[in-house]
Amino acid sequence: MRLFFSCLFLISFFTIFSQEEKPEIKPVKIDSLYREDQFYISVTYNLLADMPEGLKRDKFSAGISAGILRDMPINKDRTIAIAAGLGLSYQNYFQNLNISKNEDGLVYAVNDYNEFVSNRFRQYLVDVPIEFRWRNSTYESHKFWRIYTGLKLSYVLSSRSVLDDGENTYKINNNPDLNRFQYGAYISAGYNTWNVYFYYGLNPLFKDVKTVSGEEVKMKTMNLGLIFYIL
Template sequence: MRQLHFILIFLFSVQLTISQKEVSETNNSSSIVDNLYKEDQFYFAVSYNLLTNMPENMSQKGFSTGFTLGYIKDIPLNSNRNFGLGIGLGISTNSYNHNLKISKSNGFYNYDLVDLEDFTKNKFSTQLVELPIELRWRTSTPEEYKFWRIYAGVKLGYIVASKAKSKGGGETIKISNLAAIEKLRYGLTLSAGYSTWNVNLYYGLNPIFDDSVIINGEKTDIRIVKIGLKFYIL
């Protein structure tokens, strides 16, 4: 998990360096205007992950993080090229710290709310392939590299790997590929900001667990909200 985080950060740093070099070379070259320019095709995002609609007595503790890296095809829809569509492909890794202990006994999963004071770690994590679709508006021009943007859309995702880990109470539990995870993910997205810095929001429209997860005698409707920063490149 940590290795994937380091890889994502490294790739972002390399791409940012390349982007800055290209911008510098463009500024120093002759004034050739590219009227067919495209913007914001590579992206990197970091987020704080929230669980909403949690059952009574379930809570989060600590910092739950998410990292996303991907490419979006920029498709301008007007002659000024400041309004258009974006369709892309990306990867995402996310962790969620909470007090829902997930264990397995005799082939059956158990879901119990615990006191986190007795645990040094209790979380689940997911890795996804994502398909973002954005409606894009910005104030860019062929000569302007810093501009305002508002991008709204939807994001589809598919969980390719998941893991639950619990450490405390004299035992360590590790479970891979959680059966009760809803692998198909979909939600609404919004990115808005100026130049490098953009606020990024994601609101999940479907529960993270299926109907087999029973907590406090009831089915769950736990959903995901992500709040963070998004960086567009090139």
């Protein structure tokens, strides 16, 4: 009887042991077709180029943009690509180009800062960036050096200028003299999330506008700041 129970115990032990399974080791899948599709956010200091004589900036003029870009690699290593996207921008400018209104329409003047209390111009835009990309990224890491450059096409959804001369406040919404379609070249460069950004407008901010002194207003926009890419 003792021999019977001993044999039964040994059979049970080997049965349990044989049922133990080794953990399955799954092979790591290499993504050879990775893309750098990215959301972006830029924060900039806004400047003006080709300004009329006497026109100056005042205070800190800031801008912010955000959007998404679709990455399309064009080489085997996927380090060179083109990308297109869609975004929104808010741009704000403090300067001394005063825009007021009388019975004849809009009047443009470059005045000294002591002749008004405040003066600013802002616009909201929808952006279509198209860029050429170089980076040394791999499928294993999203931390890499990059240089992206291209063109940005923009359409002004809304604009507003506010001039307070101490006696009257002039508010001009959706100025008809503004170039609704704007475009410019830009470049961004950096490592990982942090990248410097520079944009230069290629067409004037206003169309066919002269100041009261007869000088044409052909100023263009410039943005200098940081752009952050988020996968």
